[in-house]
Amino acid sequence: MNNNKRVQIFERFKQNNPKPETELNWTSPFELLIAVILSAQATDVSVNKATDKLFPIANTPDAIKNMGLATLKTYIKTIGLFNSKAENIIKTCKILLIKHDGKVPDNRDDLEKLPGVGRKTANVVLNTAFNQPTIAVDTHIFRVSNRTKLASGDTVIKVEEKLLKVVPTKFKYDIHHWLILHGRYVCTARKPNCENCLIHDLCEFNEKVY
Template sequence: MNNQKRTQILERLRAENPHPETELKWSSPFELLIAVLLSAQATDVSVNKATDKLYPIANTPQAIYDLGVEGVKTYIKTIGLFNSKAENVIKTCKILLNKHNGEIPEDREALEALPGVGRKTANVVLNTAFGWPTIAVDTHIFRVSNRTKFAMGKNVDQVEEKLLKVVPTEFKVDVHHWFILHGRYTCIARKPRCGSCIIEDLCEFKDKIYPDE
């Protein structure tokens, strides 16, 4: 795919959704961090249901740490891998309290040092909470990037590297959200909704699917 076509794709996605946002509910960088940590192998809907109950009770590192592992589990037990996630949440809160005065560090290395926080989670926090031009590649972004031929790669790191290279600066902050939403609702995994896709004519996917097929 050439850069002119990439720019056209991004311009259309921006026109449709000028100010894209994550579907995770959050009101502070800490709430976002915990929500993203919980979202691994889970849907945003399931995470929001859990945090809707958790955050009114505890939404700071100290308050959640005071709940303890078992206390956190009672709020997140409907989410996959809740046992290990609860332990990581408590460990993360402890580090935030001891090393960062209870604040979320605006620093990639410090974020990735937190239990359960990898590069993708750090990218989401840096992008969504702090406005960094980072691109967290999840399953949706990986699929959309490869299927459309926008930024091809054999793994998430390769796709991230390619996206950072080919996405113009003016689109970098928002492309993460555009591609996630496009992959979640239009360019879905098993049967992409090509007939209702706003970038269908620009996409280089050879096996497009239409309603009458």
């Protein structure tokens, strides 16, 4: 795919959704961090159901740490891998309190040192909470990038590197949200809805479904 076609795709996404947002519910960088940790191998809907009950009770590192592991688990037990996620969250809260004055760091190195936080989670927090031009690549974005030929790569990191290279700076703040929403609701895994796709004429997928 050439850059001219890519820019047309970005422009259409922007025109259709000028200010895209994550579907996770959050009101602070810490709430976003916890929500993204919980969202691994889980849907945003399931995470929101849990955090809508958790955050009114505890939405700071100190409050969740004091809540304790057993109580935290009761709030997130409907989410997959809740046992390990609860342990990571408690550990993360302790580190934030000890090393970061209870605040979520705004740099990749410190974020990725937190239990349960990998590159994708760090990218989401940096982009969404701190408005940095990072691009988090999840399964939806990996699929859409490869299927459309927007940014081909056989690993998540290769797709991320390609996107960072080919996406103009003015679109980098929003491309993560555009692609994840496109993959979640239009360019789905089993049966892409090409007939109602915003970019169907620009997409280079050879097996379009109409």
